[in-house]
Amino acid sequence: MxxxxxxxxxxxxxxxxxxxxxxxxxxxxxxxxxxxxxxxxxxxxxxxxxxxxxxxxxxxxxxxxxxxxxxxxxxxxxxxxxDNVWLSHFKFAQIKKGWIDFESEISKVVQTLEDVRKIVDNALKQGKSNIKIEEYQKRILRHVGVGVGNNIENAVRIPKERGLKDLDRLIRCLEIYLSVYINKSSIEKTLPDISDLPYLDKVLSFNYTSTYERLYNNHSFLEIDYIHGKADIRRNIDTNNMVLGIDEYLKGDEKNENIEFIAFKKFYQRIHKETGCLYKEWVSEIRSDKKIFEITNICKQSGNDVISKKDVKYHNLFIFGHSLDITDKDVLRDLILNDNVQTVIFYMDKDDYGRKIANLVKVIGQDELIRRTGGITKTITFTPIIGIK
Known part of the structure; x- marks a missing residue:
């Protein structure tokens, strides 16, 4: 595979x-x-x-x-x-490049709301009338439209529903942008690193766009898992299935007991929006005792794709354009940490190479990375991107 x-x-x-x-x-x-x-x-x-x-x-x-x-x-x-509170907040935030900063800003706001709620709840239980929160907390609350003023109790009634509603609005707005602007943009060239890959059985996309399908999907046997959903202009704010949330920040039993802001979290959104997890089936097949096959040829017979296969020793995993950030740790570990999987990770330059090594340590641990990048136990290879042709 x-x-x-x-x-x-x-x-x-x-x-x-x-x-x-x-x-x-x-x-x-x-x-x-x-x-x-x-x-x-x-x-x-x-x-x-x-x-x-x-x-x-x-x-x-x-x-x-x-x-x-x-x-x-x-x-x-x-x-x-x-009047979208998230867009208002982002105008004030110092955001760096990349989608991860988007999620980090949302997480920062949600955790601030969580912290302030706890401060106020504890103070009220103790009968305190003079409740203080930090200036940075007030600043973040103001950016998302929460006026604390002199009545800190207002912070207990943080408009969580407004935050969720505006997050849904933001996600649908992103869906429209990707559907009518990005997916309609002309792409003149393809990537030789992708074009030259062996026949693919599966594609796991962390993107919402249909770029791979538009340029490279050339046979009917290919299965694509849009793990975070897929942009589709035909949907609406209620039927949108795009996941855009935060990772779990609570520890221990609290993450199961404190569900006040659960709707902002990725795992909840994946379940609630029914994005599915096709890759889990692929992992099960990898870990089974089935023989490993690789597609060697695809031809047309009577209008249908017919494939030829051969026995091989390993499954092949190619990772392109993913930062290997810890936010996707569980998915990456499921795929990489198999001794019958050979992983190829593409990088842009030396700086990107270094970042990917550092991130992979957070994902699989230093010992696993050392074991899998050298000697007879090697299963991970890093390779530079050739570029566009």
Whole structure:
């Protein structure tokens, strides 16, 4: 079995604008253009960074005057972006590149809400009327629309429902961005590192986009697991299945007993949104006593794909564009920590190579990494990315 794991770096390698900053800029430019148009002041921005969305919005708004689908997109984007507490917070936050910072900011806010709730609850139980919270906590609360003021008890009634509602709005807004802008973007070139891989049986995508399917999916036997859901413009805020949450931050028994903010957590969203876990079936097959096969050829017979296979000693796991961050620890360990799996990890440059080694230590531990990168027990290889062709 040949498995490819892809993360956001896969889309970035195809020069797609899928960073968190790209998405935030999209929401900002939408409101700027909408306001300008309402005031009869349609404008074009001078620098390249600002103009990347201008033509898209100009076409979309003009089309919305005569096309119902375009009009729905404009109206929905307006509803999703306006007064969204998460977007307001992100404008103040100093966010670095990458999706992981998105989740870190949400986690920071949720944990602040959790901490303040505990402070207030404990103070009220002790009959204290003068309750104090730290300045940084007040600052974070203000950014998400919680005015603490002199009545700290208001912090107990943090609008959790508002936070969840606006998170759903944010995720649906992201779905629209990926569906109508990213998935419709032209991609002129492909990656030789991906094109030259052996026939794949499975793809595990941590992305919401359909980039792999658009460029490389060339046979009907391929199974793709969108572990965090898949962007689909046909969905709505209620049927969206994209997972965008935080990792567990509670320890011990508390993580099972304290479920106040459980709906913000990834594992809950995966279950609630029914994204499924196809990769678990692949892991079960890897750990079974079944013979290992590899596809050697695919041909068409009567319009159907027919495959040829051969016996091999190992399953192959290829990881491209994934940071190997600890947030996906359980999934990565399930796949990598098998002695009958040969893992190839692609990296961009020496700095990226170093980061991946460091992250992999957090995922599988130092001893396992040493054992699996040398000698007769070697199962992990790092290889540089060739680039786009």
């Amino acid at each position: 040949n498995i490819l794991v892809i993360g956001n770096g896969f889309d970035l390698a195809h020069e797609l604008q899928t960073t968190y900053r790209d998405f935030l800029r999209f929401t900002e430019e939408f409101m700027i253009y909408k306001t300008a148009k309402e005031n009869g002041q349609e404008q074009s921005w001078n620098d390249d960074e600002d103009t990347r969305f201008f033509q898209y919005f100009a076409d979309l708004f003009n089309k919305s005057q005569r096309n119902e689908d375009a009009r729905k997109i404009v109206n929905e984007l307006d509803m999703l972006i306006k």
